[in-house]
Amino acid sequence: MANLKTTYMGIELKTPIIAASSGLTASVTKVKELAQAGAGAVVLKSLFEEQILFDSNKMTEGFNAEVHADALDFFNGMSSNYFLDEYLGLVEECKKAVDIPIIASVNCVSSGAWLKYAKRFENVGADALELNVFDIPVNKKLSSEDYEKYYYDLAKAVKAETSIPVALKLSPHFTSLARVLENFADIGIEALVLFNRFYRPDIDINKMVMTHAPIFSASEEIALSLQWIALLSGEINVDFAASTGVHNAEGVIKQLLAGAKxxxxxxxxxxxxxxxxxxxxxxxxxxxxxxxxxxxxEFNGRLCQEASVNPGAYERTQYMKAAVGIS
Ligand SMILES: Cc1cc2nc3c(=O)[nH]c(=O)nc-3n(C[C@H](O)[C@H](O)[C@H](O)COP(=O)(O)O)c2cc1C
Structure with a gap:
């Protein structure tokens, strides 16, 4: 019988199939259920940078006790770092409850003040930290280098603050993706999760309002991460985790063949x-x-581009085959 044991970011996993961060990983009960069912690790629901910095004492400064009595009662019941403390409690409880790795997750937009708390995830036993870095590059005054620098600063700062492995969960929207990912590896980031699937806006033409596309992925969406993991897994010295569109064993096997850890x-x-x-x-x-x-x-990365016989021609040939039916 085959053994699914592997390592990801230097952490031993019973299986490479991990529960991604979501509402399904937000409580000890759910995490236990995922572990019992055979998840290799769990990435907990993300804590937002803004939640880490939320300070209930600051929230109530200047409140008039008579006018805002209800609100004061509510906030006074919270510790000053309410959300962070609650999240750290979740990490601690999950570590006690299951024997699989627990990866804490932070959704962040800056390399600012929240980083001084990064060590606390490690202190309560998180096996690794996954950062869901979310910034839409809509500022016309910023160049691609400006945006990239902001990501590098964040990566360097988090590596300086904590000694547990760090994964970055990224979007594909970088001008030179290969170069940017290699720079993260050079900074010492242990894993890159390709790719995050962001909230997708849509428009209802009857009501003429903004709405959103389906919240769940379709299995066809596997193509983008499959392509980039196949292209880069043999080239960049970092562990890749696949995310988006993997719905079954076939998808998992494809990603492992492409080189995902x-x-x-x-x-x-x-x-x-x-x-x-x-x-x-x-x-x-x-x-x-x-x-x-x-x-x-024995088969991980077997179909990554570096391992293929003629890597240079790979992308163009595949494109030509699809475009003009050359076989
Ligand atoms: C309801 C829901 C909540 C999610 N919450 C988070 C989150 O808190 N942090 C995060 O990094 N990703 C979050 N995600 C994104 C997922 O972790 C995952 O990257 C995305 O759904 C693509 O993977 P899939 O195709 O397997 O669904 C969420 C996704 C869904 C559907």
């Missing part, structure tokens, strides 16, 4: 429940048995 799944868990981890683990294991693989290392 771990695969994060979310929409499929919402649609099928935690039991999907059991199903995918079994199906990946059966596929490995059928193909004569005892360990993931």
């Amino acid at each position: 771990a695969v994060e799944i979310c929409s499929a868990v919402y649609k099928n429940g935690a039991g999907i981890f059991t199903d995918i683990n079994k199906a990946v294991s059966a596929w490995m048995d059928k193909n004569g693989f005892d360990f993931i290392d």
Whole structure:
């Protein structure tokens, strides 16, 4: 029987299939359920940078006790770092409750004041920190280098503050993606999660209002991360985790062949429940048995571009095949 054991960011996993950050990873009960079903690790629901910096004492400064009595009662019941403390409690409880790695997650937009608290995730036992860095480059005054610098500053600052492994969960929207990802590796970031799936706006033409596209991914969306992980996993000295559009064992196997060290799944868990981890683990294991693989290392990255016979021609040839039917 095949063994799914692997390592991601230097952390041992029983299986490379990880529960991605979402509402499904926001409580000890849910995390226990995911672990029992066979998730290799859990990325907890993100804490927002703004929540870390939220200070209930500051919130109530200047409140008139008679006019705002209700609000004062509410805020006085909170510790000064209410959300952070609550989140750190969640990390601590999850660590006690399960024997799989717990990855804390922060959704951040800056390398500012929140970073002084980064060490606290480590202190309560988080195995790693995943940063969901979210900034839409709409400021016309900023060049691509300006935006990139802001990401590098953040990466350097977080590495200086904590000694647990750090993963960056990124969007594909960089001018020179390969170069930017390599720079993160040079800074010492242990893993890159490709790619985040952001809130997608849409427009209702009947009501003429902004709305949003489906919150869950479609399995076709796997293509973008598959392409970039295949292109770069053999080239850049960092662990890649795949995210977006992986809905089943086939998707997991594709990402492992492309070179992903771990695969994060979310929409499929919402649609099928935690039991999907059991199903995918079994199906990946059966596929490995059928193909004569005892360990993931034996096929991990087999189809990355570096491993392919003619890497330079890979992208252009594939494009030509699709565009003009050359075979
Ligand atoms: C309801 C919901 C909540 C999410 N919350 C977070 C979050 O707090 N932090 C985060 O990094 N990603 C969050 N995500 C994104 C997922 O972790 C994942 O990257 C995305 O859904 C793409 O993966 P999938 O195709 O497997 O769903 C959320 C996704 C959904 C659907």
